[in-house]
Amino acid sequence: xxxxxxxxxxxxxxxxxxxxxxxxxxxxxxxxxxxxxxxxxxxxxxxxxxxxxxxxxxxxxxxxxxxxxxxxxxxxxxxxxxxxxxxxxxxxxxxxxxxxxxxxxxxxxxxxxxxxxxxxxxxxxxxxxxxxxxxxxxxxxxxxxxxxxxxxxxxxxxxxxxxxxxxxxxxxxxxxxxxxxxxxxxxxxxxxxxxxxxxxxxxxxxxxxxxxxxxxxxxxxxxxxxxxxxxxxxxxxxxxxxxxxxxxxxxxxxxxxxxxxxxxxxxxxxxxxxxxxxxxxxxxxxxxxxxxxxxxxxxxxxxxxxxxxxxxxxxxxxxxxxxxxxxxxxxxxxxxxxxxxxxxxxxxxxxxxxxxxxxxxxxxxxx
Numbered sequence: 001x002x003x004x005x006x007x008x009x010x011x012x013x014x015x016x017x018x019x020x021x022x023x024x025x026x027x028x029x030x031x032x033x034x035x036x037x038x039x040x041x042x043x044x045x046x047x048x049x050x051x052x053x054x055x056x057x058x059x060x061x062x063x064x065x066x067x068x069x070x071x072x073x074x075x076x077x078x079x080x081x082x083x084x085x086x087x088x089x090x091x092x093x094x095x096x097x098x099x100x101x102x103x104x105x106x107x108x109x110x111x112x113x114x115x116x117x118x119x120x121x122x123x124x125x126x127x128x129x130x131x132x133x134x135x136x137x138x139x140x141x142x143x144x145x146x147x148x149x150x151x152x153x154x155x156x157x158x159x160x161x162x163x164x165x166x167x168x169x170x171x172x173x174x175x176x177x178x179x180x181x182x183x184x185x186x187x188x189x190x191x192x193x194x195x196x197x198x199x200x201x202x203x204x205x206x207x208x209x210x211x212x213x214x215x216x217x218x219x220x221x222x223x224x225x226x227x228x229x230x231x232x233x234x235x236x237x238x239x240x241x242x243x244x245x246x247x248x249x250x251x252x253x254x255x256x257x258x259x260x261x262x263x264x265x266x267x268x269x270x271x272x273x274x275x276x277x278x279x280x281x282x283x284x285x286x287x288x289x290x291x292x293x294x295x296x297x298x299x300x301x302x303x304x305x306x307x308x309x310x311x312x313x314x315x316x317x318x319x320x321x322x323x324x325x326x327x328x329x330x331x332x333x334x335x336x337x338x339x340x341x342x343x344x345x346x347x348x349x350x351x352x353x354x355x356x357x358x359x360x361x362x363x364x365x366x367x
Contacts, residue, residue, distance in 0.1 A: 007237040010223040014238075014272040017211050017218070018279020021247065025111045025280070026287040028204030030054075032326035033099045033108060036352040049190045049197055050205040051330075056186035057209030058335035062216055063179030071220035073175065074157065077241050077323060078338035083158050086150035087143070088343040091322025092329075095250075096351020098314025099326070100359065101307040102127075106249035106315055106325045110277055114284025117297040119304075123312040124253055130316030131254035143321055160337040178337055212331050215246030219272050238272045245272050246335070248328025250319025252277040322347065 024030065028050070035047035065071045073079055099105040102123050104112060109127065112120035133139045156162040160182075161173045190205070191197065197205075223237035224244070239245045240255055252273035262268045288294035299305040319325045322344040324333050330348065333341030 006223065010218055010238045010272055011270055011275045013218045013222070014215070014275040015279040015282075017214055017247070018276035019283035019286075020279075021107075021208065021211050021276075022111055022114055022280035022283025022285075023287040024204055024207045024283075025107065026115060026284045026293070027291070028200045028207075030204045030208055031104060031108050031111075032330065032348075033104050033352060036349060037100070037356060040353065040356045046197065046201055050201040051326075052186050053190045053197070053202065053205030054208040054212070055331050055334055056183045056190065057206055058212040058331050059179050059186070059337070060183035061210065061213030062335035063176050063183070063337075065213065065216055065221070067174075067176045071216050071224075071244060073159070073216075073336040075220065075236075075244050076216075076333075076336050076338075077243055077245075078329075078333040078336045078341050079157055079159055081154050081157050082151045083154055083340050083343075084148045084151040085340070085343060087147040087321045088323070088340050089347045090147055091318045091320070092344040092347025093351040093354070094314045094318030095322055095325060096318075096348035096353075097355040097358075098311040098318060098351075099348075100352050100355030101311030102315060103308065103311075105327070106253065106319060107247075107280065107327045109312075110249060110253075110280040111284040112297075114281045114286075115288040115297075116294045119297055119299055119308055122299075123308055123315075125257070126309055126312035127250065127316040127319075128253040128257040130313045131250050131320050132258060132316075134317045134320035135251065135254060139317060147321060154339075158339040160339065163339060175337060182337070208327075208331065212246050212327075212335055215272075215276070215332070216244065216335070219246065220244035223272070238270075238275075240271050240273050246332040247276060248273070248324050248332055249277060249280070250316065250325045250328065254316070254320075318351075 029047065030050060031047065032051055035051050038044040038047050062073065066073050102109065106127060109120045109123045113124060134143055156166045159175065161175050161178050164173050219236055219239055223239065225235045225237065227233065228235035236242060236244045240251065255271060256274050256277055259268050259270065259274060322329060323340065324344060326348055329341045329344040334345060
């Protein structure tokens with residue numbers, strides 16, 4: 001693969017995006033699970049507001065790219081005309097519960113690997129295996145036949161502007177107008193209340209939001225071919241889904257394991273998703289070494305090991321069923337204003353709250 005190869009450009013830029021994500025997440029402690037736990041345990045909304053800032057800027061930036069014709073959000077996996085609502089709810093609940101047991105979401109797992117966590121390496125392996133089983137293995141049968149079949153067919157699509165127009169609540173709202181209302185409202189909610197966000201939290205949220213937008217630009221514009229010379233069909237270079245992608249971290253861990261296991265198979269290649277995931281680990285490693293925060297971390301006891309194994313399995317299954325994680329659905333998916341992404345996001349948060357309640361009950365009962 002030559003440097004002039006456009007697919008190589010997409011891959012290297014994806015790696016760079018992941019690199020910055022890993023470094024900024026390590027520095028600013030950007031973590032969705034931590035944000036939910038801070039609210040539940042301490043009443044501290046700082047990290048949640050940082051996450052909401054990332055969502056706001058991702059929504060506004062993605063709408064800007066779409067409105068200027070640089071990308072088409074309808075060509076992402078999130079904007080299909082089928083809304084498998086049961087998959088979004090069940091998958092989101094499983095993922096949210098699992099990320100609490102596993103001490104962090106899929107993205108945080110990669111960041112923790114770079115910071116020296118052996119526990120996170122185990123979570124990565126189990127999460128990747130179960131995610132692959134949920135995509136193409138034994139769990140895929142249950143997913144397709146039981147969960148995905150319970151869906152709403154939306155002829156106009158599941159984007160919020162389309163849904164609003166189909167309900168007759170407004171006349172032809174555009175993605176830009178909906179994004180402005182949602183993104184602007186979130187910005188006001190995040191930046192106006194006191195106490196003000198710390199500078200590092202503003203930087204963390206703003207950077208993550210910008211990286212999601214950058215991901216859409218790289219895969220949806222730079223990697224877009226109106227006509228692939230080999231197939232004579234529209235194509236998005238170096239994406240596993242064959243559609244434009246941005247940051248997400250469950251399926252990429254499965255694809256990474258698949259690549260490592262079948263390295264000699266020439267059909268397996270580094271993709272946008274794999275490169276971005278590897279970039280997160282390298283970025284986190286660089287930050288932890290430069291800041292002196294690198295620490296080897298192992299399992300505390302049998303219960304700690306069991307929690308992480310179960311949590312990893314729940315995240316692998318839930319992330320595939322819900323079509324994404326706290327980043328993949330919570331920021332990238334929501335930035336396209338897809339109804340399913342909001343459904344998954346709320347289910348993930350609900351699952352996390354259930355898990356925190358379970359942990360509190362265990363602590364109180366002495367279990």
